[in-house]
Amino acid sequence: MTLNFLRILLFVLALCGPVGVAPLCAQTTTAASLRGTITDSTSGQRLLGVGLRLEGAGGSNSAVTATDELGSFRFSNLAPGVYTLRAAGLGYGARTQTLTLRAGENKALTWHLPxxxxxxxxxxxxxxxxxxxxxxxxxxIDQVLRPVNSAQDLLPLVPGLFIAQHAGGGKAEQIFIRGFDVDHGTDFNVSIDGLPVNMVSHAHGQGYxxxxxxxxxTVxxxxxxxxxxxxxxxxFATxxxxxxxxxxxxxxSLAKLEIGRFDTRRAVVLLDVLPDGKHLFSKQAESAYLATEYTFTNSYFQSKQHFKRFNGMGKYTGLLSERTSLMLLGSHFTSTWDAxxxxPERAVRAGLISRFGAIDNTEGGSTDRTNATAVLTTTLPGDAVVRQQAYYSRYNFNLFSNFTFFLENEDQGDQIRQTESRNIYGYTGTYERNGQLGNRALRTTVGVGTRIDDINVALRNAVKRQVTxxxxSGPVYEQNLNAYLEETLSLTDKLTVNAAFRADYFVFKFQDAAADSAxxxxxxxxxxxxxxxxxDLNPQVQLFARSGFGFHSNDARAVVVNRGDSLQALPxxxxxxxxxTFKPVPALVVNAALWALHLQDELVYVGDGGFVESSGRTRRFGVDLAMRxxxxxxxxxxxxxxxxxxRAVGELQGENYIPLAPSFTSIGGVTLKQxxxxxxxLRYRHLNDRPANEFNTVRARGYFLLDAVVSYTKGRFQVGATAENLLNVEWNQAQFDTQSRLPGEPAEGVSELHYTPGTPFFIKGNVSVSF
Structure with a gap:
């Protein structure tokens, strides 16, 4: 299959070349072209992703495209004649214009959309x-309608994605999507402004x-x-x-203050640095702003959580010339918490603790991250765009946890400390060109990149946050080199094929401070x-069929120990x-997909224990349905x-469940937006009961929750309130079937459901002012 796939791509390249300059791709001397830019009529900023449709007289010669990173678009190899051009972006007013193109003409337009x-x-x-x-x-649609009140609200904007907090609010959330418990990110790739969020070979878990x-x-x-x-x-993008x-x-500019239950306080400031046409580097369009956030809460646990988080960010975007834009971004984040x-369910049943109590209330941690990135985007002659990004992140992590209580050490307990300090260096570059294959539109994208993680990581025993x-422990070095080639060809006015291949190469190194064998x-x-x-069956219905190979890497510490087994590296x-995706009526948008995914081996480095677990081969299938x-x-x-x-492949019936994999989830709501x-x-969230182990003898409990948001805006002022868990139901967030031991129990301990209790009824109010 791979060989045939490469042959198809080589055939395309032989005809057109990677940048579309062969004779077959060239425009005819009598052909016309149409290019232009789309901007926001208020801010003057160029708009990415605005859809454009060009139709010849009588509906002939229809073509579609969208604006690129510089807000630019182009239609090439057009026959002379009369055309109708329509531009539309979600949340922007549509514009339509009739144009006449003469032979050999290269017409340019600039449109401002309100x-x-x-x-x-x-x-x-x-x-x-x-x-x-x-x-x-x-x-x-969701970005416009769904309320976002905290960083925890961002990931659930992904349709079908659920999150669960382990404890304390300072750790990365546990993620569930498409039948996966991806832990903290092993099988879902997350990025922000091109910065990778997932951490390889992390002290707490792969893909963190x-x-x-x-x-x-700011999103x-x-x-x-x-x-x-x-x-x-x-x-991680499986x-x-x-x-x-x-x-x-x-x-x-914006100032916002929030106050809620459990000593919750949050303040946000967004400051426009370049108002009223001020400039920093050029006389072209520029923008810059600063943003800060401070959050504090004691949360709903009996032991106060003392959770504190500070975020600071600055971003500059400007046109250095008509063909080149520059984006600069810097940010710093720091957080501390107790947990x-x-x-354990048996401790609550026996009355030893309440649902919001603790066996070991000395857990908690701290973390910080500093980011810097620059993106240079240039439009080249011949309708090509080059985007280059360099980035750097400095990251520190310190976590105290105790999952088994007194199973290993019946006197002092099983608390562990996970630490790491990390430097991330990265570069990505893409070359994209819109060309022609015969009289058909062809878009070619070539990408290259590298990422280096230089880490010092350690797992230690501790008692009440004192290391014993x-x-x-030791230094970890991991580098990824990658390249890809992607071709998108309009075979007909309705049928588009997208073919690509990607190559990745990894280098893993680990030096254990105590054991050369590891x-x-x-x-x-x-x-x-x-x-x-x-x-595209018609403008209201698009059908798709998609396929592809992917992978996720495993922790470098596991890879070097098992380097003779290729599955241990990149399953x-x-x-x-x-x-x-279709619109059965003009006001209804529906997306439906029937999918399947097979994994060669689900290998997980267990940072809490310093060892590797394998669940072998798995297969999943499902149905996604989203309606707006x-x-x-x-x-x-x-x-x-x-x-x-x-299910796990090759295991006996009844012993092949995938722990914590959800089988049914649903999210929905009604929104009044002015x-x-x-x-x-008013919104609901539902996640069903599911197996917590391979035998389905322990079940993780599902939940149904109602949340509400209300706000009132007048002029520059807004007041509002957010209520979570309106029905005040008892529900569990993170849940695991864990072997643990309480004081006085037998040495082998007890395996049962352990959980982090979910938020009880919670309300907070907010007030903000724009200036």
Whole structure:
């Protein structure tokens, strides 16, 4: 299959070349072209992803495209004649114009689109620029409608994704999506402004995706990619990927204050640095802003959590010339907290502690992260765009945990301390060109990149946060080199094929401070082909069939010890799906997909114990359904339904369950949305009961929760309130079947459900002012 796939790509390249300059791809001398830029009429900022449709007289010669990173678009190789051009972006007013193109003419336009109230009638289901983003219409709607009040609200913007907090609020959330318990991120790739969030070879768990360094008020957009079908993503992108981007500019400065139950306080400031046409580096369009956030809460546990978090961020975006833009971003995040740990059910039944109590209340930790990145985007002659990004992150992590209580040490307890300090260096570069293959549109993308993680990591024993011994420690070095080639060809006016392959090469090194036998070096490579088809039945219906290989890496400490076993490094995944995004009526947008995903081996480095667990081969299949409906001009409804079925391959019936893998999840709500006056939202979350071990003898408990948000806006002021768990139900967040021992119990301990209790009824109010 891989060989045939490469032959297809080589055939395309032989005809057109990687940058579309062969004679077959050249325009005819009598052909016309149309290019232009789209900007926001208020801020003047160039808009990415605005859809454009060009139709010849009588509906002939139809073509679609979308604006690039510089807000630019181009239609090439056009026959002379009369055309109608229409531009539309979600939340922006549409514009239509009739044009006459003469032979050999290269016409240029600049359009300014005004912001308008959200209308689902304007949503288009085809994604001409990024066909792999089949959830684009859904996520664009959610970004406008769904309330985001904390960093924990950002990841659940991904349709079908659920999170659970382990303890204390300072750790990365546990993630559930498409039948996966991906722990803290082993199978879901997360990034923000091109910065990778997932941490390789992390002290607490592979793929650790701590998203708390992001200020939610600065987030502008989210692109969701489910499955391993997109060449841009490599490590961890098996169940999917989420690309977040922050705002290019802020229309007004903002100050916001929140106060809630459990001593909760939060303050946010966004400051526009370049108001009223001021400039820093050039006389072209520029924007810059600063953002800060401070959060404190004692949470709802009996032992106060003393959770504190500070975020600071600055971002600059500007046009250095008509063809070149520069983005600079810097941020710093720090957080400290105490935690109560997981609760064993038997301790609550016996009355030893309450649901919000603790066996060991000396857990907790601290973490910080500093980021710096620069992105240079240049439009070259010939309708090509080059994007280059360099980034650096400095990261520290310190965590005290106790999951087994007194199982290993009946006198002093089993507390552990996980620490690491990390430097991340990275570069990504892409070259993208819109060309022609005969008279058909061809977009070629070439990408290269590297990421280096230089880490010092340790796992130690501790008693009440005092270290008593070392289990494993030493420096880790991990580097990923990658490249990919992607071709998107319009075979007909309705059918598009997207074909790609990606190559990844990893270098793993670990030097154990105490044991040479656990030290070493290993290398491993992966080639991941992708093949996707998209068929626009009409402007209201797009069908798709997608397939691709992917992988997730494993912890370097496990890889070097087991370097003779290739599965220990980069276990492969293969996925495929069919589905559709369609509008049965103008105000209803639906996305449906039937999917399957096979993993070669689910290997997990257990940072809490310093060892590797393997669950062998697995297979999953499921159905995703997302619907967004506009009931009236200001009233909207949404619903996500996700069914998943997963089992281990090669295990006996009844012993082949995948622990904690959800089989059914659902999210939905009704939202009243107005630019001024009253806005409100009532939402529910449901996750079903599921096996907590391979034998289904212990069950993790599901839940159904109601949340509400209300706000009132007048002029520059807004007041509001958020209520979580309106029905005040008892529910569990993170849940595990764990072998633990309480004082006085037999040495072998007891295996049963341990959980982190979910939030009881919680309410907070907020007030903000724009200036």
């Amino acid at each position: 912001m308008v109230a959200l209308s689902l009638r304007e949503v288009t289901v085809a994604q001409p620029r990024d066909p792999n983003q089949t959830l684009a219409a859904i996520t664009h 995706a701590d998203f708390h360094f992001v200020i939610p008020e 502008d957009a989210l692109r969701v990619y489910k499955g391993p079908y997109t060449a841009r993503f490599g490590d 169940a999917g990927a989420g690309e977040f981007t922050t705002k290019t500019s802020v229309t007004n 109560s740990g997981q609760v 011994g070392t289990i494993v 030290s070493g070096r290993a290398t491993k490579g992966r080639v991941s082909p992708k093949l996707n088809f998209y068929y 492969r995944a293969i996925g495929y799906e069919v589905g559709s 409906y506009q009931l009236s001009r200001i009233l909207f409804a949404d619903l996500d339904l996700n069914y998943n079925h997963g 630019p001024t006056g009253l806005s409100a939202s």
